[in-house]
Amino acid sequence: MPEGHPQSKRRLIIHAGLGKSGSSAIQKYCRDHAAELRQANASYLGMFLERGDPLPGGFTSADDLQRALADDPAIEDRLVDLLSRRIAARPGITTFIWSHIALATNADLIGRVIARLAPDCETQVVLFFRHQASWLVSAYLQWGVKHKSTVGPIRSFAEWLPEAAARGADYRQVIERWRHAIAPERLHVRSYDAAPDVVTDFLGVAGLPAPAESEGALRHYQTPDPTVMTLYRLYQGQQEGEALPGPLQRTLAAHGVEKRRYRDVDPASTLPSGSAWDRFVAGFDEENAALARDYGLALTAPSTGPGPEPSHSAPAVVIPALLDLIIAMDRRISALERQLKEQQ
Known part of the structure; x- marks a missing residue:
């Protein structure tokens, strides 16, 4: 970092997670409100330090950074270099924000990076936690089902x-590792459950102005509807190894299905069956006898009733989503056919 800079020491605010605790909302706000942050002399560095001109040694994605945290023996030097260059490239900025949920479980590494940046940059770390029960359910649906992170069939929640x-998941262990890695006063442990708006809470901790009004920032990304999660289960359940949800997620998002909320509909038939069907048919005997006598209209009672109900009705919960996809695709095909006809 350049020496002799006239302004005070810069600040780095690291939002380290946890995942499924408002991280997407914080990241979206920082991406979408760069101008507001700039007015407060703040800048968002991104999830994988990607914001700005491409740098040698940079990461290609958030997943690439996560892999490097586990596998790259030079990751400490790499992070120090990238952070130093990103900060040095913005001489008019005093506060920088970096957010990535994988940092939560890498306190020792990030602590060493923070120590090496200390001569030029004071760093604070923010962690959000939510009640373990709700966090575990959300985490399972994200990494156990949607983004399949295990080999073999999809595992049950207990597995x-x-x-x-x-x-x-061990909150105490996460917090204690951070308290040993950095000065405790530099660590901010926050309750997701107690925050009316997680973005406002984060900005307050960072000493930055809050949004003028709430934008529903508490939960930018909500767990998909159970109907949509069933689609993910069926799709990811066919994958033998770890698998990202990309192809299915893009299709669902393109047609507006992923964020829809579906009504629970009982797929069981309401038609009479068995003895109830026999009584229903017999109820017309007197009237039909009179029709035959008066008009010569001979009607034959059906010999069998409606077919038996399916023994497994659970797959029916995906039908509304499939219908949305079919209708959306039909509309797109129709529009393309009209365009082709007009060109001809």
Whole structure:
């Protein structure tokens, strides 16, 4: 970092997670409100330090950074170099924000990075936690189902629970590791449950102006509707190894299905069956006898009733979503056909 800079020491605010605790809302606000942050002399560095001109040694995606945190033996030097260059490239900025949920379980590494940046940059770390029960359910649906992070068939919730430790499920362990990695006064432990608006809470901790009014920032990304999650289960359940939800997620998003909320509909038939059907048919005997006598109209009673109900009705919960996809695709095909006809 350049020496002799006239302004005071810069600040780096690291939002380290946890995932499924408002991280998407914080990241979206920082992406979408760069101008407001700039007015407060603040700048968002992105999830994988991507915001700005491309830098040698940079990461290609948030997942690439997450892999590097686990596998790159030079990750400490790499992070110090990238952070230093990103900060030095913005001489008019005093506060920088970096957000990535994988940092939550890498306190020792990030603590060393913070120590090396200390001569030029004071760093604070913010962690959000929500009640374990709701967090574990949300985490399972995200990493156990939607973004399949295990090999083999999709695991049940109980089978997946041991995997949650790698995501930060032991809150005490996460907090204590950070308290040993950095000065405790630099660590901000926040309750997602107690925050009316997680973005406003984060900005307050960072010493930055809050939004003029709430934008529903508490939950930018909500767990998809159970109907949509069933689609993810059916899709990801066919994948043998770890699998991102990309192809299905893009299709659902393109047609407005992913964020829809579906009504629970009982797929069971309401038609009479068995003895109830026999009584229903017999109820017309007297009238039909009179029709035959008066008009010569001979009607034959059906020999069998409606077919039996399916023994497994659960797959029916995905039908509304499939219908949305079919209708959306039909509309697009119709529009393309009209365009083709006009060109001809």
